[in-house]
Amino acid sequence: MEQRILQIALDTPLHTVFDYCWRPQEEGEEIPAIGHLVVVPFGRREAVGVVVGHVQASELGADKIKNVIAVRRQMAPLSAHWLALCGFAADYYQRPLGEVMLPGLPKNLRALTTVALDKALKALDKTPAPKKRKAKARAAGAEPVDPAELPAAEQPQALPDPMQFGPAPSLNAAQQEAVDAIAGADAFAPLLLYGVTGSGKTEVYLQAAAAILQRAADAAQADGRPPQDGPPAQILVLVPEINLTPQLEGNIRARFPHLNVVALHSGLAEGERARNWLAAHLGQAHIVLGTRLAILSSLPHLKLIVIDEEHDPSYKQQEGLRYSARDLAVWRAHQLGIPVVLGSATPSLETWQHAQAGRYRRLELRQRAAQQAVLPKVKVIDMERDKPVDGLTSTLIAAVRKRLEHGEQSLLFLNRRGYAPVLACDACGWISNCMRCDAFMVVHRPERRLRCHHCSLELHIPKSCPTCGNVDLQPLGRGTQRVEEGLHAIFPEARVLRIDADSTRLKGSAQSAFDSVHRGEVDILIGTQMVAKGHDFKKLTLVGVMNPDTALFSHDYRASERLFAQLMQVAGRAGRAGLSADGSSGEVLIQTRYPHHPLYQAVTRHDYDGFAGELLDERRQAYFPPFMYQALLRAEARELEQAMAFLKEAANILDAPAITINEPIPMTMMRVANTERAQLLVECASRPALQAFLKEWLALLRQLRTRARWSLEVDPVDI
Numbered sequence: 001m002e003q004r005i006l007q008i009a010l011d012t013p014l015h016t017v018f019d020y021c022w023r024p025q026e027e028g029e030e031i032p033a034i035g036h037l038v039v040v041p042f043g044r045r046e047a048v049g050v051v052v053g054h055v056q057a058s059e060l061g062a063d064k065i066k067n068v069i070a071v072r073r074q075m076a077p078l079s080a081h082w083l084a085l086c087g088f089a090a091d092y093y094q095r096p097l098g099e100v101m102l103p104g105l106p107k108n109l110r111a112l113t114t115v116a117l118d119k120a121l122k123a124l125d126k127t128p129a130p131k132k133r134k135a136k137a138r139a140a141g142a143e144p145v146d147p148a149e150l151p152a153a154e155q156p157q158a159l160p161d162p163m164q165f166g167p168a169p170s171l172n173a174a175q176q177e178a179v180d181a182i183a184g185a186d187a188f189a190p191l192l193l194y195g196v197t198g199s200g201k202t203e204v205y206l207q208a209a210a211a212i213l214q215r216a217a218d219a220a221q222a223d224g225r226p227p228q229d230g231p232p233a234q235i236l237v238l239v240p241e242i243n244l245t246p247q248l249e250g251n252i253r254a255r256f257p258h259l260n261v262v263a264l265h266s267g268l269a270e271g272e273r274a275r276n277w278l279a280a281h282l283g284q285a286h287i288v289l290g291t292r293l294a295i296l297s298s299l300p301h302l303k304l305i306v307i308d309e310e311h312d313p314s315y316k317q318q319e320g321l322r323y324s325a326r327d328l329a330v331w332r333a334h335q336l337g338i339p340v341v342l343g344s345a346t347p348s349l350e351t352w353q354h355a356q357a358g359r360y361r362r363l364e365l366r367q368r369a370a371q372q373a374v375l376p377k378v379k380v381i382d383m384e385r386d387k388p389v390d391g392l393t394s395t396l397i398a399a400v401r402k403r404l405e406h407g408e409q410s411l412l413f414l415n416r417r418g419y420a421p422v423l424a425c426d427a428c429g430w431i432s433n434c435m436r437c438d439a440f441m442v443v444h445r446p447e448r449r450l451r452c453h454h455c456s457l458e459l460h461i462p463k464s465c466p467t468c469g470n471v472d473l474q475p476l477g478r479g480t481q482r483v484e485e486g487l488h489a490i491f492p493e494a495r496v497l498r499i500d501a502d503s504t505r506l507k508g509s510a511q512s513a514f515d516s517v518h519r520g521e522v523d524i525l526i527g528t529q530m531v532a533k534g535h536d537f538k539k540l541t542l543v544g545v546m547n548p549d550t551a552l553f554s555h556d557y558r559a560s561e562r563l564f565a566q567l568m569q570v571a572g573r574a575g576r577a578g579l580s581a582d583g584s585s586g587e588v589l590i591q592t593r594y595p596h597h598p599l600y601q602a603v604t605r606h607d608y609d610g611f612a613g614e615l616l617d618e619r620r621q622a623y624f625p626p627f628m629y630q631a632l633l634r635a636e637a638r639e640l641e642q643a644m645a646f647l648k649e650a651a652n653i654l655d656a657p658a659i660t661i662n663e664p665i666p667m668t669m670m671r672v673a674n675t676e677r678a679q680l681l682v683e684c685a686s687r688p689a690l691q692a693f694l695k696e697w698l699a700l701l702r703q704l705r706t707r708a709r710w711s712l713e714v715d716p717v718d719i
């Protein structure tokens, strides 16, 4: 019988694809298409892989090559575009292809049994049609199949005819211009939607999406075809964290009541995640709303990508394949020749620089959208003059009291969870160091625990000092729990709600907390960066920033960019729906010991442009990104020496005149969870030159013998 060789990508650290032999199980059975999932033997186990090539012969001898065990023919093959996306990511981030492809698929689809896959398909397969059977026949049929075509034939969900949209406000001129620019793009168009907080960026996304979907439906009609034969269209909307933006999902569903809207994020149950992923893959989902992981989903009819709050650090994956979803989105749009919208009031400096250089088109929304809403008044409070009690200055307390009297909400922002960052003994100087990390254990009073936020070690709060027995241990400093306690004491009549990672541990609890703020059941909200992002709290008129100063003196060159964005964003929660009861605009009070610091001064002026310009000048002069390309080699081991020895060898293994190879150094927080960590930064002014170097370098590094575990990050953000 005929036999053929397939190249298969598997989820292993080995930088190669694997040859397997395929033989038809029955007469006339066709070779699996490129993009099909298959099951193969791998070592002593079986593994699911993706077919990435057909070859005539294998270098493996006939006695070595193993047979494909099963082909997942019930699932349409992944498209050529998806394969190219994974290929690009693997290449750019220097990872094995299979380590990009397989973790990118929902668990249920790459399971060794087909139970979950079949169940997910069945749930989607409500309307089998003759067309569908034809598609299945083709999927199994003539070779070589162009996999890009197949999902289209796999019965994409028809756009309704005529299209119906939920009620929408009429756009202001700036919004309209932005919508026209997005929907009018008929080729690759990277667009920065630079709109101040509350300027109605969401409305721009929704109406641009509507216009693009409408056009697809119209095109079908103009051709005299029923809509299901017209060009389908899919839209991908990326958000930093879906649990923090339930509002957006609700808005999208209300605006497109007849379309299939699905969510993709890590909080979904596996079954739902598989279903939603397949709905996107089969063209049934018109709109996919997801977090960074959704950028790796299969969307055969993608026509628009939106990245909301594009500056947000959570678009960067910080383990495994350390990718930037924002950068992959731009690559994807480029590959497909479609528009990509990067929305923010505080764009990342990378994006801002692209716009300044004319590579991205800038669309501006300079004013708040809602009736009478203006940007809030921002003031700094000098904590040296107005000494805080329980962390709150008298100015801030008076401002909160005024809002309480008006029945309006206040938000206090403190980016530190827990009760206090450290527990200390006055008598002997003992402090609550983590025994496994270079970090303090944080006091969590409601849970009566000390917790390390780096290695998750937990201990009971000791009743007395472990060293000297003193029973009077003192919490030092202040986290959100302690502020919450203080607020109850100062405002006993107020309804106080704390929102942070601890208070929202249970599934659905973040959503219900935000719902109660929206319903007006909360007077004072205290929270971490979770409350700073994106929310449209209509009754909130005061924002107090409690202790932002530590970030001013960070060794991390990105710290001021981040702090500035965070303050502009949290300030942007105030006064979004109009004026306060006394006719004033929203108000933001920043408590600081450095009231004249240029960063705070820029926030009071709402001056993103000016501050971004200054930061970019600094970066240019210091040869930092975005004017320099970087990669970071990290190593960790039991002993620092082992990690350093590996990095020193790495630093000398390859000569490359265009590349700056810095000295290996221990990380700032050297020890975490009993491993010791070091890093080596390499830099180059040319991205292609750096890429070429990395390829060659990694091939050499893989041959080094070391006890250290190591990994490489391209475009690192925390260095």
Ligand code: ADP
Binding pocket: 169, 170, 171, 172, 175, 195, 196, 197, 198, 199, 200, 201, 202, 203, 369, 370, 371, 536, 576
């Ligand atoms: P952003 O995402 O830019 O911070 P949002 O999209 O949340 O802002 O919009 C802020 C508020 O303005 C929302 O309550 C929204 O409903 C309202 N809004 C947006 N566009 C308009 C418009 N054209 N007319 C009236 N209100 C609008």
Ligand code: ZN
Binding pocket: 425, 426, 427, 428, 429, 430, 465, 466, 467, 468, 469, 470
């Ligand atoms: Zn002591």
Ligand code: ZN
Binding pocket: 434, 435, 436, 437, 439, 452, 453, 454, 455, 456, 457, 672, 673
């Ligand atoms: Zn620890």
